[in-house]
Amino acid sequence: MLVEIASTDDGFRGSWYAATVVRRPSRRSSSYAVEFREIYEDEEGTRRVTEEVAGSQIRPVPPEEANPKRDFRVGDEVEARYNDGWWEGVVVDRMRGGRRFGVSFREWRERVVFEVGDLRLRREWVRGSWLPPGDADAEDRQQKAQSQMEMKVAKKMKSNEFTKGTPVEVSSDEDGYRGAWFAAVVVEEVSKGKYLVEFKNFRTEDGAELLKEEADALHIRPCPPEIIVADHFNLFDEVDALHNDSWWVGVVSKVLSRSRYTVYFRDTKEELVFQHSNLRLHQEWIGGRWMTASLDPKNNTRLV
Known part of the structure; x- marks a missing residue:
């Protein structure tokens, strides 16, 4: 089965790599064994790297773009093909001609220019489905429906100007x-x-x-807006966990009893248990807007 694997190594957070599952979890081991498609042990490229990974690091391969020559906009969340993987970033520039785009990566805080063929819309694997779905026409309609007022607010907020007392x-x-x-x-x-x-x-x-x-x-x-999670968090939800007086991004790896959850942190490769009240759905501040894969924009509640 072809999948994509999230890296947990320092400096590689937000990158995904194509792999094939070669062994599923068993009584002896709760991890998966995967063989990477484009990462090799030798310079000649004859022996593919094989690793054991947690289930929270695995997702299916995202759907192919219905329009491979789609036009990206400044502020779009994308994944860029770079160094044998797909890296999460944000479009910050549109080059003349519209076929090349400048992308900024949160992990490096650098800008790299990519051809349109090396970019894809960023999607989140949430509760067994991709958000947003692979419907380019629907996405185009949604983009055109965005109001002029919202565009003006986003442009102002992208300047990262903060006033005293904010x-x-x-x-x-x-x-x-x-x-x-x-x-x-x-x-x-x-x-x-x-x-x-x-x-x-x-x-x-x-x-x-x-x-x-x-x-x-x-x-x-x-400060991110409050998202009401009235019932419970789901397995593989990306969350922020309140730990040591700060919010840390992680993934729900286990749903426990009495409103408790085990959260896996990719940067530190550790798992900790949290109460429901000490978690919030993870949001990204992108292009002057808060973005999350599991939010109903009409009423700011979690999709179930």
């Missing part, structure tokens, strides 16, 4: 803290694209006052 979340590139977001408030703009923020849950070494630090706009985002 509640925000701040990320860090320090080892051991990647993937975590910390609640803070903007104190002031220090310079263009750089802000002084005050953390809500961290104090100075002497404990006298809340900790303040400078952060650039790429590491700051608004």
